Amino acid sequence: MDDEILADQRELVELLESAGWDVTDAELSVYESPWENDEAPEASVTLSARKRYPEEGDDGDDEDDNPYRIS
Numbered sequence: 001m002d003d004e005i006l007a008d009q010r011e012l013v014e015l016l017e018s019a020g021w022d023v024t025d026a027e028l029s030v031y032e033s034p035w036e037n038d039e040a041p042e043a044s045v046t047l048s049a050r051k052r053y054p055e056e057g058d059d060g061d062d063e064d065d066n067p068y069r070i071s
Contacts (some may be wrong), residue, residue, distance in 0.1 A: 002030070005028065006028070012047060016049050023048040
């Protein structure tokens with residue numbers, strides 16, 4: 001069962017990374033639900049990720065169109 005839970009966590013990380021996110025932290029908690037009578041484990045995954053967005057008009061050039069900036 002633990003291998004299945006870890007595989008699910010890896011799948012979630014891969015989904016975020018394929019969408020352009022850099023996963024910076026992953027936390028996995030496995031527990032038995034206090035609300036259910038069966039003993040099947042449940043899992044909670046917490047992922048932290050970051051993604052840089054280019055500034056509007058940023059096409060990667062170093063040119064600055066600000067007429068008030070002195071180079």
